[in-house]
Amino acid sequence: MALDGFKDAVYHGSLTEAISNVQQRTLESFNSHTLNIAVTGESGSGKSSLINAMRGLHAGDEGAAETGMLDTMGEPMAYPDPVLPGVNLWDLPGVGTSYFPLDSYCERLNLSRYDFFIIVGAQRFRSDHARLVREIQRMGKRFYFVRSKADMDLDASRRQRPSSYNEEGILQQIREDCRRGLAAEGVGHPQAFVVSSWEPNHYDFPLLRRTLQTELQRLKRHAFLLSLPAVASPIVNQKKAALKREIWKIALFLCLLAAVPVPGLAFLGTFVVFRKHLFRYYIIFGVDDRSLSALARQIGKPVLELTTVMTSLGITPMMALKLLSDSVGAAVMVVEYLWERHPVSGAMVSGGVALVTTFLMLQKCLASVADDTRRVLCKALEAEGGNAI
Ligand SMILES: Nc1nc2c(ncn2[C@@H]2O[C@H](COP(=O)(O)OP(=O)(O)OP(=O)(O)O)[C@@H](O)[C@H]2O)c(=O)[nH]1
Ligand SMILES: [Mg+2]
Structure with a gap:
């Protein structure tokens, strides 16, 4: 059975469309x-x-x-x-x-x-x-x-x-x-x-045979649904790999920004960039608030059932701010102190800190959103399977 529609929908970050593609299949289509x-x-x-x-x-x-x-x-x-x-x-x-x-x-x-x-x-x-x-x-x-x-x-x-x-x-x-x-x-x-x-x-032997015969199409459909996360996983990985290649450029931009001798600029820049890209990843993978609400409606479940499996929700911009102040905030302060005495080495350290921080944080963020996409899709398919049986 062709899975092109399902794969395209996952690729374009529309999990609702992916599920709708599955829902449209008739039970008879699973006979083969x-x-x-x-x-x-x-x-x-x-x-x-x-x-x-x-x-x-x-x-x-x-x-x-x-x-x-x-x-x-x-x-x-x-x-x-x-x-x-x-x-x-x-x-x-x-x-x-x-x-x-x-x-x-x-x-x-x-x-x-x-x-x-x-x-x-x-x-x-x-x-x-x-x-x-x-x-x-x-x-x-x-x-x-x-x-x-x-x-x-x-x-x-x-x-x-x-x-x-x-x-x-x-x-x-x-x-x-x-x-x-x-x-x-x-x-x-x-x-x-x-x-x-x-x-x-x-x-109960005759009943066992009859039950299996009666439920056969639904069992085949259920098995098909359970096989779909494995179909979606390489597509999610492919998207993740493409986005990962961009992270260097973003980190390099922040590295240059951080070298500008304005106190707090590196800190603010990292925060803004992090926030922007986190939300961008949610939208690209189709697990942003709006997409999740639509998906929940599509499977007839509360949105909470989908969001409970998401671990990236812990990484909010506020969390990032805290993480930043914990991990690099001190470094940035040292750098800013250094700047007054040794401007060149201060700029280099500041840029380096921004580069490494942005790179690591965006990678973590991207991996987390990609994993969440897989989990949300599994949950939605599970719910769809449960609705049908
Ligand atoms: N009375 C009776 N004996 C049975 C029945 N089903 C199996 N047996 C007997 O139980 C023994 C084991 O049966 P198998 O079908 O080989 O059991 P199995 O679960 O495949 O065994 P393993 O593959 O070794 O785990 C055999 O001697 C069968 O003849 C039954 O419905 N009634
Ligand atoms: Mg045996």
């Missing part, structure tokens, strides 16, 4: 996108069996994922969904084995490369599950929780309490346990399915 679903969870929980059942295969069939009682240390394997277009089911190794301990699992398997997750758990909701949930939420991604091996729970219950056996009651209890665990991790609308991969026509 691929959704990479990672099937993860504790070792032996039935991940590979679930993938086989979703593909209408049994263990041992040709093309089926390998299942068994032993821990596997293999690489993630992709299996295309035979019914849902553009869906890859990735069979991941289990969490918490000697090959993949919980602490290093997310990093080693690079979970960020997947778009969506199915966490498979064969027992009660546990800390391993909670850890995976937190990691997925941290990435702003979504997941279903699948409680597998329902047949075993039902069988055990039937044997233990044959007289009071109530299948729906037991399934409901398991669903509630999963939802409680997920809610405790701050999951807003927990989606938990109780299934048996050995009986894909029973329990």
